[in-house]
Amino acid sequence: MHGRRRERHREQNREQNREHREHRERCPALPAAVGALCRALPPRARPAPDTLRRAKFDRPQASLDFWRLLYVLLKQIHGGRWTESDAIGAQVSFVKAVLWYHGYGRPQLQRLPADGSAGSRELLLAFSWLLHSLGLLEQLLARNRVQTGDEASVCTCEDELPSSQEGPGEAGAEDRVDVRYLQWLNGRLRLQWCSLHAQHQEHCKLLHKIHLFTSGSHMDQNLRHFSVTETDLIRQPENCKQLLQLLESETLQLEAFLEWKQLEAVYWQWMETVLDNMAEEGNMCESQDADVEKRRLPEVTSSCPWVDKLTGQMDRLSRDLLALQEQLQQRVAQRKAAWWEKVAAREELQKERFCATARKVQESVELKLRGLTSLRAPRRNRMHGSGRLVLRSTGAASRAGTAACAQEAAAAVSATEVLAELQLREASLQRELQQLRRECRRRLDGIAEGLEGVICVSP
């Protein structure tokens, strides 16, 4: 056991020496790579290149910066709000939780102290892992893209609804609530949807007009018309400055990203040396500890809302699936019985002819159900984010089938596609709602039976 470990150590040392040599050879490139990496990060989160270098040596003074860096980056990706002044404890726990969520399983990281006072090297590793596994830079660039166009989301993921909070100014706590108040609120809500709809329609009309009226003006041949922002620029050129600054800083970021992509290899090699250093310092025994600890960990009894939500969904789904299974079992049994009866009766008559049709039927059923199984496979890339709305009349589309268009084709989505996707989504939500209502009806019918002398006639 001991011998083996020593051997491994020696092997690692050898490897390390090799890498060190490599490292020294490419050394001039490393600062450039780290610098490019830092500049490719969003301005508000941008670390000093020195932070990374210090982190390599696990300097405690870098750890606070690093927690903050990860906190800010991950918050941006997860669309959460954050401020510079968020408490360090919250930052640490958030980062740990998100890393866990994405499957980063280094126990050393989870064991870092909550005051953020240590662990810069662990954080450097986690950061590097995120860089690749989440496509951190790409995601951040895409998310923070400067909007010059009129955008519409193409994403069919639903937003998390804000959890409702009971305002403090509510009717006195002991007061009971009139059910009509709920009805009234509900009516208002429906009305609000109506007016939102109307507002959307009006907005569409305005957008379309602006797009139509400015068609042919834009120098970008893929767009050919202005967006609201751009039109406004012409009208009020003095507003241009801010947008220009944003665009320019984004361009710099993109150029830094390109530079980083060219120097990437050096960085990853450098990261390997970091891993080596850690191994050298005897984290081996720690990982063994981790194994022990893992076994020792008690069953989780957490009341985290996320976990609750997920397990709730699982419970519900399994209940639904079981109910469906039962229903199917019944129906299949019935159908089978009926089928055998009939077949027995007509056996002589149809044997020959039926074999042929049976095969056909089998094929068609297979085809029908294939759609279902393909759904279960990892779903095809769904569209996410938002796209710039571009008016392209069908005639123009065919005319503009040029190279430029083809180049962009990868990213272009047509409204028809989005509409189709939305329709699917709508149908499934509608079904879900209907199902919930059916369930309510069932339960309320049960209650109505208990109403003495009153019969409930559903509408």
Next chain:
Amino acid sequence: MQSTGGSSSSLPCAVSAGLKAVLPGLPGLTPARDGPASGCGARAEPRGSGFSGLSTAKAGRNKPREGRAPRARGIPGTVPPAPGKHSDHRDPPARHPSDRGAAGPRGQPERLRPGAAPAARGTRPARRSWQGRSERGAGAGAGGRSGGAAAGLMLPAGCGRRAAAALRTALGEGAERRRELERRAARSRALLWRWDDEEEEQPQPGSSTEHEDRPSPKELEELELLNRALEKALKVRKSILKTPLEAQGATGKKWAGEAHAPKKAEEQQVPVPVQDIHECRKVRAGSKKPLLLKKPSPYLLRAPYRTDPDMKKLQQKVPARCVSQGPRIAGKITSKGMTSKQGRSHRTATGASAREVCAAAEPWETPGLSESAPNEQQSFSGGGSTVGKNSIADGKQLLDAGKKSCGFLGESSKKEDTAGPWERSISLGPGTLQEKGCQLKLPLSYRKAYSRNSRAWQRCRLYQTSADAAAARTRFMERIQTTFCSPKLSLSPAEIEEELRGLQDVFSHLRQYVEAEPVDPPTLQGEYESLLTLEGLQSTVSQCLQKLQLLRAALESQLRLCPDCIGDVGSCSPACVPARGQTCDSADMLAVPLLYYSSLQELRDLFALKLQVSMLHQEIAIQKVMMAELLPVLEPRPFLEGSAGLFRAIHTQLCEGGRHFPVLVRDELLD
């Protein structure tokens, strides 16, 4: 034993003869769709009575009243009070007066409790007779029930508040969206309007009037005033042929001033009407006084019942509103009218005069046409002189233009035909986007920055990682992953979430398939097919169940590794972060996404459907909350007789989304 207020005694359990419809279904009560005129006629009065009901309720709250409530007409807890004070209903039913009337029920529920007003509002003659019977019945047999009925409409504090909070959150969210949308629309509108009046009006952030959750006493008072105004307006309406403009102006104004009056703006808004009318008259009388009115309010001239208070507000902010608002005026102004209105706008000098045009165009739908034309002309010249930056010649031209458009009022199809000095200056001078849109050029600095930026995006997207770098990266990733304590290949929580979502999708399709399967296929072949399908579905279901088990196990093992601070994951669990493995590859992420649409209709469909989806999403969330909160209220048995009303209300809410009502029938044959 007796009712404690309002109309609570009407709980209709007490019908004497045989099977009687106790609670008639009243579909469509909320946004009623009957014609405007008849709707008003029928409702003005009942609304008044609603208020008297309200006051009794107030009184009743202080000292429990003896005897039955005087006006027991409504059915407590049955008529979902339609939303009140809802500003911009632009959809046809919502614009309808009946909804505005719903301001009545906006009565503060606490005050109403044990609620009178909302119920009283829905009164209709047909029901009144029935109600009469019910009252008699109540006297005869079930007098004691009414008190219980009032109590029966109350929900226990905890669940009621949670349910209300869910709804209120949804409302707040919607209000937020509306403001945002309004802000954007205002910006676009400003662009489509003339470009030379920008110093005058900048689009402001959308209406900030929060709909509070409960009406203030002040608002209730206003409502009462409003009701009176409405009654007056009805009278005036009859005499509209005599003096259409004045009458409408006055009532419309009153309406607008009182009906809406957001809390903050109130002080400044209430006095406005008088002044406005004043000014308006002056102008009509031919005064040369420049139009100083910042809000000459187009709604001034609109028939009172079509006034949309919120619309009014918006117009105050952005004159260009008129253009887009056209179709919302209940289709009164034809599209022809709209285009020509737009055309006309070129000639107007300022936003103020433009507004006046809109205002003047309104009477088109009223009999006051003959008067509106001079009015318009006045405003044109007025507008010209106000601005003062136009030369006299321009002013003349304005006047001519005004005349022309007066002519246009007569023949609506007349199109824009003048060129004049307006169109000469293309990118600097005034004009509309429509005229000069295709000759516009973006500022050079922007063009430079833009193309540099898009070139950079393009290069990033097309960049291929070198094999060298990819190898180094993979080596690092593999090495670091060997130090993970989670078992290899186990799913990360993010992946579990995604997989679960997929399973849910499959399930909903499965159910759809099952439902689509015919119960009794006609042919032998069909029967066979159905059998096979069902069997196939069966096996898919069991596969899903297995998969679900795996996910459960994966989640459990992940939870064992999770940080103790897991509470935070809830807040970070991302709705829209594509999970690992699902992400389009990084190059795709960097592509500039373009969303092509081919026509206005398509754009509209797109937004409508998106809205529909998010509405359903919200509805489902609310439904779940309601189910969790409201069902347990009813479930304990034996069921109290008095809670029939509650039952009905909850039934409506849970099963029909508040749209329809079940009918409760008292089965007296049992006796």
